[in-house]
Amino acid sequence: MQLFAYGRPRITLYTHSTRNRPMALNHAIMTALLDDRLSGYELTKSFDTSLGFFWKASHQQIYKALRDLEKQGLLESEDVPQAGKPDKVIYGLTDAGREALEEWVLGESRVTESKDDMFVKFYNLSPDNAAHLREELAERRRQDAARLALYQRIRQRNYAEPTALPVRRQGIYLALLAGIRHCETRLAWAEEADALLAAVTPAQSVAAR
Amino acid sequence: MQLFAYGRPRITLYTHSTRNRPMALNHAIMTALLDDRLSGYELTKSFDTSLGFFWKASHQQIYKALRDLEKQGLLESEDVPQAGKPDKVIYGLTDAGREALEEWVLGESRVTESKDDMFVKFYNLSPDNAAHLREELAERRRQDAARLALYQRIRQRNYAEPTALPVRRQGIYLALLAGIRHCETRLAWAEEADALLAAVTPAQSVAAR
DNA sequence: CTATTATATGCAACAGTTTGCATATCCACC
DNA sequence: GGTGGATATGCAAACTGTTGCATATAATAG
Structure with missing residues (x-):
């Protein structure tokens, strides 16, 4: 009796596996916490x-990621009671978090x-x-x-002279650029697209006359 | 006894709901089937x-979408036996599919x-x-x-003179552009980024001397 | 006084994407 | 004779993101 009816079992090398690479939202959050x-x-x-x-991330995603990262020891939290507003929880990077972030930057x-x-x-x-596409295009513009x-x-306010900035700020400048x-x-x-669309649209208004 | 302990039940207007807007992968597929x-x-x-x-879409996504669209009557399929290759199933738009696509274009x-x-x-x-970021940047370039x-x-081959093209081809030209x-x-x-990174990198090689 | 907006956090269902794996044929190359 | 690649299709689990809803306080606008 043949249990492995189809072909032979294969050995996979996982050469380009991304399984162990966590989602970048976590790293984006840690990045935002570098200074504050x-x-x-x-x-x-x-x-x-x-x-x-x-x-982009919704607040639901962010709150969940924050709790996950704290569980992993990459962030630490502190409850801050507030007067006149609901209490809040502020998060900061741990040393482990800083290390993990630095390592992540060096990956693919x-x-x-x-x-x-x-x-x-x-x-x-x-x-x-x-006509509809022109409207959508106008909204995008x-x-x-x-x-x-x-x-x-x-x-203009913060990155007017990029070469004079500290290194990390230069990186942010490049992203901004x-x-x-x-x-x-x-x-x-x-603008180009609109010009071309404008040449197409009149045909309709003529036909609709 | 108060069953609705917290606040009053709310009436939601669903003014910006996107629930009924199907994913665009389906429409991208239908678009690709407009001519062929x-x-x-x-x-x-x-x-x-x-x-x-x-x-971007993987073959797993595409095969699944094709089956779904056929179930909805927006596509029709035909089995094509082939010699020297596995048989294939080719799909084409139905009239309902064409209509659905035209309607979708007019939405948000x-x-x-x-x-x-x-x-x-x-x-x-x-x-x-x-240095690592410069490498990644070079790969992107x-x-x-x-x-x-x-x-x-x-x-150059197909869109050299856009205004001379049929209307739909002009749209494709704009996307290509x-x-x-x-x-x-x-x-x-x-290029700009690399120049700035180059100015940052040497500091390390000097420090590592 | 009531409605809205801003602050502040969270759950659960669903939609959509990625990853790993599975199957099969034929051709070309070494 | 085996390995790899192109052709051809598919399942299922895991992961990621969106949507709707829930909860609470306080200030501000009307």
């Missing part, structure tokens, strides 16, 4: 700006490519939906413009 | 190039921001890891350069 001790609430808000350009990076419906929609362009303005302000360039590129593209 | 009838295997490969810049878009470890790592820049070259080739601009921007940024 913060509560989950404060982290949630700070994720909306600075680091948030590269990593994982990229989760962005997924954007809008581009898939462009593959479906027709006179029927061109507003968002990108707002974000760009914010990042430009931050740059990537964000700025990204917004600029999208805005320039949106 | 393809098998899961072929779709997986085509996702690696064209649409893949905006939407969802953006899943890209998540890239590398930028989080830049927030941790130090002389200890600057190779990838971006390769992708850019591919997209440039596609552009976004991909090109994106790669170019990242490459330009990587």
